[in-house]
Amino acid sequence: MESLNALIQGMGLMHLGAGQAVMLLVSLLLLWLAIARKFEPLLLLPIGFGGLLSNIPEAGLALTALESLLAHHDAGQLAVIAAKLNCAPDVHAIKEALALALPSVQGQMEDLAVDMGYSAGVLAIFYKVAIGSGIAPLVIFMGVGAMTDFGPLLANPRTLLLGAAAQFGIFATVLGALTLNYFGIISFTLPQAAAIGIIGGADGPTAIYLSGKLAPELLGAIAVAAYSYMALVPLIQPPIMKALTSEKERKIRMVQLRTVSKREKILFPAVLLLLVALLLPDAAPLLGMFCFGNLMRESGVVERLSDTVQNGLINIVTIFLGLSVGAKLVADKFLQPQTLGILVLG
Secondary structure, three states, X not given: OHHHHHHHHOOHHHHOOHHHHHHHHHHHHHHHHHHOOOOOHHHHHHHHHHHHHHOOOOOOOOOOHHHHHHHHOOHHHHHHHHHHHOOOOOHHHHHHHHHHOOHHHHHHHHHHHHHOOOOOOHHHHHHHHHHHOOHHHHHHHHHHHHHOOOHHHHHOHHHHHXXXXXXXXXXXXXXXXXXXXXXXXXXXOHXXXXXXXXXXXXXXXXXXXXXXXXXXXXXXXXXXXXXXXXXXXXXXXXXXXXXXXXXXXXOOOOOOOOOOOHHHHHHHHXXXXXXXXXXXXXXXXXXXXXXXXXXXXXXOOOHHHHHHHHHHHHHHHHHHHHHHHHOOOOHHHHOOHHHHHHHHHO
């Protein structure tokens, strides 16, 4: 009987909380949107499946070694961590102290948890390598650069104004987040507002990259909002286009643009990188990878590398990026008032 009781107590169902049940349903919804409705399936499918894995009770697949220690609730181990942080030996106080601690102190506590026999879950490792280091979004941008043809833009530079319009969405979202904070509706810091604002640019990899740097605690909600709303673009655009144009205007046949020379296409990524990076060095990582990918495409001398970046490499990284984002869909981090604010602002 004792063995049977231990087996029953070890079942995940016995430890399933209401928050985890909700997040499992949210993850299944993301999978349904990806499979049945084909909404951004390349990312929503791994994100949704990562969400399923991260919310399985007692599995700890999305927990770091320190988070696993806190979830275990061992009084002696909590006392050791609390003594190092000079706080009360309970989980809530330790989490608050960790949030205020320097990254070096957080790293020391993580190492201490490893020394006590705890290890990080596979999704937590994916997150640390893919997003925590910033590598995955950068590689994605390299692939996007290799797939981008700037010929139409170079032939008609006025279309740059269309891209510039995205900045209005970014600043509107930032101001919206700060307004919610100002009136005490939902609390957002300035870095969190900046991370949320990138949703307004309708750029998934940039949103993931920036939120991973500025507000990792909001990464799951920001990524889900960004890719969900990007997936809705084909549904939102047609009625807006019909409302703003007449049938006669929509039937206008566009004139053939001028032919862009190979030299122009090769020079463009190099000149773009130098102009922007020299003014805004913080943009160098993302823009550098994007321009490098485009240069590989246009140079014509590294077709094997360009093909690999456009296909195999970007597909592999997309898998780990999606699962890593799914690791942030745990109930205690996602089911917060801030998540609702992010979805509304997005």
